[in-house]
Amino acid sequence: MDLFYTPEYAKTGDVIPFYNEDLKQFDHYYLKNWNPDAPKDKVIYGWHRITTTDNRNYIETPTKIHGGTGSVIKVNGLYHMFYCTFDQDPPAQWARHATSTDLTDWEDIPEEKFGPDGMIYKMSDWRDPFVFWNEEENKWWMLLAARENAPTERNGCVALCVSEDLSRWEYREPLYAPRLNQAANECPDLFKMGDWYYLVYSNYTDGFCTYYRMSRSLSGPWIRPEVDTFDGRAFYAAKTGFDGKDHYIYGWNPTRGENGWEFDPGKEFGKDYKTWNWGGSIVVHKIIQHDDGTLGVCPVDSVANAFSKMKNSGLHSLTGNWNINESVAVCESPDGYSAAIGAKIPEVCRVKAKLKYNGNPTRFGIALQVDDTYAQGYYLMFEPWYNRIQFRSGLRMYEQGGQMFPYAVEMERPLKLEAGKEYDLEIYIQGTLAVLYVNNDLAFGFRMYNEKDRQLGFFVSEGSLEVKDVTIEEE
Template identity: 30%
Template sequence: MKYRNIITIASVFFSLVSCSQDETYIGGSITGGESEITNIYPVPPRLWIGGADEPYYSAGYTGDIMPFFDNGKFHIYFLHDAQNKPAGKGFHDIHEFQSTDLAHFTYEGQMIPYGKTTEADFGVGTGSVVKVGNLYYFYYTGHNGIPEFLQSNARESVLCATSSDLKNWTKKSSFKITAPAGYYNFDFRDPHVFFNEQLNKYSMLVSTQTEPGRKAVILHFTTADPASGNWEVQAPIYTTTPQENYLMMECADIFKMGNYWYLFFSENWSGSKGTHYKMATSINGPWMTPQNDMIDGEYFYAGKTASNGNKRYVFGWGTRKTPETDLGNKDWAGNMVIHELTQNQDGTLGTQAPQAVKDYFTKKTTVEVDGTTGNTTVNASTYSLNSTTDKAIVTFKPIGKRAKIKAKLSLGNTAGSAGFVFHTNNSGSYAKIVFDAAKNAIIGYNSASQETTRIKFQFQTNTKYDVELITEGSMVVLYINGKAALTNRIYGREKYKWGLISEGQNSTVTNLQVTQPE
């Protein structure tokens, strides 16, 4: 992936300082400090960062995201997945983006470094931030699978760092929580901490498994005072059902919106990979599973939320592929993707693009027809595609790196599919995102016609659906009716033609518009 317009705007240094038994790490950058990133789906910029004794290149991908809103600003911490990982070095140190509107970002550099081969956080995992008084606590996962370390230590544990300014973090070397009796210390991660008003205590959710039995659970700990470091284990807040049989429920999050509580987690081993949610009228459950319990498809992972006090957003990463081609294999980490959460009358959740992202695209662009295939009719910005056995396709000229596509799309019958195609080369191969009336799903396919991602959606015939696609580089995120989102990865999209397609379906597209940033 290539990204431009990364502008250095300040100069701060990283330094590593010992302070009794704690380590203090000063965030910043050797060659420039903060960087403005003109990407709505950002990855770390290409800068040299780190301490003066051990700088390294920051180029990489955005992994699990840990958002925290404070004083009018989103502090978007994430696991940094470096492009180049030197042998013997740790991985997934915590870096930060900042934003006030979720369409423009600054890169703040590394916040919490990984540890040494002998330390519990040789690999760093997901966590969360909570403010207690004037101090911020960052609870995160320590991961070390080195055989010598495992001889006398758990593979995963909950660790903690503190800060008074959300930038200079001090690791608390005396703090560690490992899996209590009855739970599996090999998989014990992703602490999510919040103040539980019902208990008048702080709660911590941890993803783990029972031992024996290996059932996925979201374990619950409580403390009256995080400063004490004493957390008491409680009963799990949720255990996977025999029907689900999830292996792990990662990156848990819990919050209240309106009259409902929502429990988020991500699962990557079943037939429905991605970010799931449960809902209840009480923080103690019972937890109900909505008919569509997915926030997005499997190319949006590890979704965790933050609210600015007015709206709540879910932050995840859009999966990259290795090799980085349309037919590459799904890999860990990628670009950050953010959805605004909406709430339906029945309490279920929907998603839409953040308003600032919608407003980012202001320049109208002419939609130029490049060609047609099959039974198609083009009349101004209205396109009719009628297909029984043969495909009906209308293609348009390329629209470049960043563009927003808006349209109203209706389906004429309950069979077949219709949607959008994005060419991946000059020879005519294309990926597609279609509305499948028979499967009641929005489905993404690569250029080999292999399904890559889907989300449930109940379609009705002769109903106009408001569709919005936000594209940036290889990222294509589709929104429909402010109710659902489907994140896709399509390499080459910005260089080649795109269009509309109908297969075994009579579809109509009206009000087709393309806008780009000024």
């Protein structure tokens, strides 16, 4: 059973969502990154169409479009694809236009390709066109990943071009130009939910995430919410889709192991300690809107409803003062680290638990793929002092880990933590890929390569912890 789509012999790159209103299904596209060992007779380059009715199971069809991320719309019975291409000598990036009557065979319109103007926008980045109809102006708007002519190299922006016929485009000032990032704001995307507009983009400088901004108007101002991301480092190039009822966001959780950036350590420590690849598996979150307009995410229904069998958690004390009965485990650990351990984690499963802390623990949380040594494994550490969840892998407990990661945190997600409040946790695991959801509102994706076929655990350091309703569920 797959929870998160991964093509055979390949990785999923950027997803281009499109909802087919006529057939009541999503006809998405994605950029396919073939693995080095893919059989040559299977390799078909270009955009690939992936059809789904549940955002979990996909039917894949290659297209003849070769290029980068874009968008698809339907106008008067004709489908329009906007995408991008890249020249190498000299380097240049172009917005492109193609049309289709069936969503599979596309005819490019070469005379309509265009690049940055060299005045508002630098002659460099110009990609990922996103096209939508602006009802307020009665014109088509195109957003692009670009770099404005600015005083410094912090010039990444979301460019804006405007058209009346989808063929001729007028350059406008950027829709959003915070002069924050030293690279283009990639894969721009925009949607409206209630009274709010949401601008979505990804960036890999000064952070590596998909971000969003919110506004009551397309003319701004674009507000940065307190938590301005949908997931963590392992969720990138995300774009949104809408089926008339729910909004979804589609990103990729990257794999590891190819050393494409030539950053891997010389000594072999396993895939957990290799650099991220470009592309991996599609992770889809359902978007939730809060009363103040800010956004959260939860699992899509098809993933949340994928499990029917429940196994006993088998939780028992390993170290410290634990009081464990059938549904509740309580630990008082005022002066050290206490751990409990349970059943083996299946290859594909959902782990559920409710956690509540008291006092002022340095950290508490869930351990995955551990054994009785509680050393190698993976730790989701809830840290009240920092108001965050930290993901930490087992090598971080050893000297080599500190040498390899000369920074304090491997991956993290912000979360305001309050003593006495119950936190409802769900972890969806598919092989090496896992996504944690907290209170059906916050997501945190990660990978686990080195350790497998081991156990579930819970821990607390210098405080008290209550663990309730622990279950491990399978298909």
